[in-house]
Amino acid sequence: MRTLRTAFGAITLSGVLALSGCGSPSTTQSTAPATAKAVTQAEIDKAMNTPTTLDFWAWVPDIQKEIDLFQQKYPNIKVNLINNAGATQQYVKLRAALKAGKGIPDVAQIGYDRIPSFTQTKSLLDLTPYGAAKLKPDFVESAWTQVEQNGGVWAIPQDSGPLGTLYRTDLFKKAGVEAPKTWADFATAAQAVKSKTGAYITNLPGNDMPQILGFFSQAGATPFSYDGKTTVSVNLDTEITQKVVGYWQDLIGKDLVSTDPDFTDEWYQGLSRGKYASWLTAAWGPTFLQGTAKNTSGKWAAAALPQWEAGQSISANWGGSSNAVMAASDNPIAAYMLAEFINHDPSSTLKLANEQFLFPTTKAILTDPKFTGQKSEFYGGQQVNQFFADVAGTVAQNQQWLPFMDYVNSSHDETLGKAISDHGDLKAALTAWQQQVVDYAKQQGFTVK
């Protein structure tokens, strides 16, 4: 600061606001063409033989590999990939394009949790007439329920994140504990791990809403719902969610669980230094960990998430995304075919799973030995893919989203997340979070049920 180079920051912001392409402040939302009629094979053949260029926005690294497969099969279709580096950047750009009504891609990658926010603005094309509904039996149910809502199929599932436990076998052995079967065992093990090894049994970050929502889901809570129109319900503060945060409050209070923000430098170092004896993470976690904590190779193993009741096996989902066709696309058939091919064609989905390490959502790949049979040295020779493929079948199917998860997320960081990070009162913070989200929903014109 302090100099001319930023002296006009507020002014620059105004400039950016103007340049971000908001158009005139009237609602110029692109609406879906009213094609309820099913598209015929002849129409598809015609579209796929017409030279067409599709714009595709994604943030998966090297997705060009799968696009190449598509272009080999359909040489008349040229796909123009724009890689937006990350989900956050992609949503900002996509919303700006939608507001401007210009530069909207044909196909875009969208996280499951953000699909309702794009259907709310009628920005996505219902893929049912294009044949998406018949794909349903090929996908695991927990993934499919994320894309089929309120009478439409809004995207094709790409990857998912069934939750499990990745733990340090050496630290657990030193502490004399096995991978905990229940949350009660987990709390007991936490004592042993701390006293015998000095490590925290795990880390609960204050900046990771999707993870804590996963824990809520596993416990049986459905904090959000949305009818696809103007009615939402917000149930963040319930007996079940209070039980979950109360559990963590206890462990944090006893200094058995650390509360470092995740995906930060300190946290990466914590993983490789053995500060945390486990990471409660999703199926995309194993590969991620391999890259982050190389020096701990061979010391990790995967186990199921601890359960609330002995004998249960319930998991939940953390993350995952899909490919949607934008309502504004001029080439909806070709766009749909691209979204379908990338996420359904076995040659493409196997590549996504084995080369880009996206955890698959098709039953074909989840049972394909070329995927499940891989043994990982990092995990002491365990078949981690097989393990998570089994977990995928136990994912609770209660997760729904509000059409404004951006706000819910930043509100979480300021209430519950802040309380986690400051070792404050988690239960009161949960109540505050609920209140903030309800207030926002009302202020935005939704009916809160």
Place this chain on the structure above:
Amino acid sequence: MTAQLTRRRRSGVRAGQTRTAWLLVVPFLVVFAAFFIVPLAYSAYLSTFTSKLVGGEVFSGLANYARALEDPSFWSGLRRVALFLLVQVPIMLVASIFFALALDSGRVRGGKAVRLLIFVPYAVPSVVATLMWGYIYGADSGLITQLFHAVGLDAPNLLTADTVLGSTMNIVWWEFIGYNMIVLYAALRSIPESLYEAAEIDGAGQWRVAWSIKLPALRPTILLMVIFSIIGSFQLFNEPSLLFNIAPNAIGTDFTPNLYAYNLAFRSQDINYAAAIAFLLGLVIMIVSFVVQMAANRKERQA
């Protein structure tokens, strides 16, 4: 080429100063209007609408401004940058003046090298500086923590909600003391030698020279710096925005008003409200800068 230009300018002066002056200013005015006046007016226009996810955008007059005046996030951000201004700026200016006077007195050995060393942090982009300090502050393995552990002490956590404002001040000191020092040093070099000679004849010592000649000569420069610092403090953005990635729970989305406006526009997609916040912030900056300038001018007249 140069000769031709000079000739043309001379004939212009003769032909009529005003027309040529306007001609010369036009390119600037066009750019100024296109990239400053128009966006500004457009933002003002945007700020008079309210956008809702359900129901879209409707004209709402000054409703966004009324909402901002009751928004605790806006006020807490303003309070925070005001505190930043009151604590950070005086210390930074005193340090800059001290270094400039020390270097100007010629008593520092290796003065040129010292000058460069103090100035170098300013050449480091603030993004890099913040990332670098982020590593130094790191609670588990940061440099400061390691130093504390090396002497057997418990390290303070510099990235908690309570300490992060101080940590930010420190980064800004590091970045800008050198810059301010160089500007002050340049002002000191422009003081005529004759004044020093006169002082020497009068038998004034180094301290007396500093107090009675150098500091009064620095006055306009210091005032300029204060104004820049006020603007910079209220618009604090880069440092907290980057520290957010390192300490997401210590720095909220409303840590400073500028950061709040940014997050409203690009995370909450409430561009209309963000525009109102930006305008209010601009207004606050103008008022504070104006008051400071008036106060300084009055003092000067009294002096």
